[in-house]
Amino acid sequence: MPSPADFATALAAMTDWRQDFHRHPELGFEEHRTAARVAALLRGWGIQVTEGLAGTGVVGTIQGRMQGRLGNRAIALRADMDALAMTEATGLPYASQAPCRMHACGHDGHTAMLLGAAEWLAAHRDRFAGTVHLVFQPAEESLGGARVMAEEGLFERFPVDAIYGLHNLPGLPLGTIAVPKGPVLASSDTWEVTFTGIGTHGAKPHLGRDATLAAAAFILGLQAIAAREVDPLGTAVVSVGHMAAGDAASPNVIPHSVFLRGTARALEEPVRTHLETRIAEIAQAVALQHRVQAAPRYIRRLGPTVNHAAQAAVMVAAATGTALAVRDDHPPITAGEDFSEFLARIPGAYAWLGTGEPAHPEGFHHNVHFDFPDAALPHGAAFWCSLVERELA
Ligand SMILES: [Zn+2]
Ligand SMILES: [Zn+2]
Numbered sequence: 001m002p003s004p005a006d007f008a009t010a011l012a013a014m015t016d017w018r019q020d021f022h023r024h025p026e027l028g029f030e031e032h033r034t035a036a037r038v039a040a041l042l043r044g045w046g047i048q049v050t051e052g053l054a055g056t057g058v059v060g061t062i063q064g065r066m067q068g069r070l071g072n073r074a075i076a077l078r079a080d081m082d083a084l085a086m087t088e089a090t091g092l093p094y095a096s097q098a099p100c101r102m103h104a105c106g107h108d109g110h111t112a113m114l115l116g117a118a119e120w121l122a123a124h125r126d127r128f129a130g131t132v133h134l135v136f137q138p139a140e141e142s143l144g145g146a147r148v149m150a151e152e153g154l155f156e157r158f159p160v161d162a163i164y165g166l167h168n169l170p171g172l173p174l175g176t177i178a179v180p181k182g183p184v185l186a187s188s189d190t191w192e193v194t195f196t197g198i199g200t201h202g203a204k205p206h207l208g209r210d211a212t213l214a215a216a217a218f219i220l221g222l223q224a225i226a227a228r229e230v231d232p233l234g235t236a237v238v239s240v241g242h243m244a245a246g247d248a249a250s251p252n253v254i255p256h257s258v259f260l261r262g263t264a265r266a267l268e269e270p271v272r273t274h275l276e277t278r279i280a281e282i283a284q285a286v287a288l289q290h291r292v293q294a295a296p297r298y299i300r301r302l303g304p305t306v307n308h309a310a311q312a313a314v315m316v317a318a319a320t321g322t323a324l325a326v327r328d329d330h331p332p333i334t335a336g337e338d339f340s341e342f343l344a345r346i347p348g349a350y351a352w353l354g355t356g357e358p359a360h361p362e363g364f365h366h367n368v369h370f371d372f373p374d375a376a377l378p379h380g381a382a383f384w385c386s387l388v389e390r391e392l393a
Helices: 011-023 032-044 107-123 145-151 211-229 269-289 309-321 339-343 374-391
Strands: 048-053 057-063 074-080 131-137 162-169 176-178 183-185 188-196 236-245 257-266 293-302 325-327 348-354
Touching: 011 032, 011 107, 011 374, 032 048, 032 057, 032 107, 032 131, 057 107, 057 145, 074 107, 074 339, 074 374, 107 131, 107 162, 107 374, 131 145, 145 339, 162 309, 162 339, 162 374, 176 309, 188 211, 188 269, 211 236, 211 257, 211 269, 236 269, 257 269, 269 293, 309 325, 309 348, 309 374, 339 348, 348 374
Parallel strands: 074 131, 074 162, 162 348, 176 325
Antiparallel strands: 048 057, 057 131, 176 348, 188 257, 188 293, 236 257
């Protein structure tokens, strides 16, 4: 099995790619420069390249030929390429040169690690039998690039037995791979409610129907779902992220409507469906109570990311084979991941790559001080190659 030490010489190149991507971050579906560089590097190693899936997606295909056998199994390894609309504050020499664009989730590192693995696999085709599809995915952050890739025929054009994902995790010790059993990440849905009453003079509430009071009751009622309706050992989060009503210049006007928007998270599909049902019911109930109208809407964005047991076991074995520390008991996280779109279609699993304590005390995901530590690149690349050798032996 390849180990991180086998990537000691590749570290300089991977660091160069990673810092180049970091310097030139691109938002979802706009990863033109990143995708072009990925495609050019893959071609340079003799890897078959398909561009343009979901716009900026790139798939590199490597055929193994162990002892002359081509093998008939195929797997996919996925890296996301997109950045966030944030202004970097790291002050690093390779800090973002684009205004309000930043690699604050480490997808620059994911892309560089998979490139490191690609170069190694292309040079060691004799060590596996079967096909590896390297999936460089656009738009993981909020825009659902995985779904677009799948809908544009990713798995029809590149049939695979399993797909694997890897994401950096600050706080998890450097050199550790954590493979959760079952749920890894939560569903991430958006809900909206408009309460419409009758606007009136702030001094004469009895002449109107106050939508703000209904909104207040609704917000309090929402929290009863997680507190009283979902198993305390289960997970449900409902948060209000936006409220809009009236005008700051008109404190003496009771507004005729209130608009609320928020997020709902769950680790299991039945809990997710319960949230969907109950948010609407509570909106209608408080509307009745306050004699206003409620128009709730629930937008299903991402399902929970849930590891398949067999593929999670493969990831644990691959990490063990590379002499990385392994944890198979990592608790789920209530953030969302569009890797769930892949796992809803084919078997697979998702693991965390430990990147240690962040260099900056605030340097966690989606913070302006975040930076992917290059020391983790050989761990990720070795892990990917070990996974290929294990799956396609
Ligand atoms: Zn992110
Ligand atoms: Zn991310």
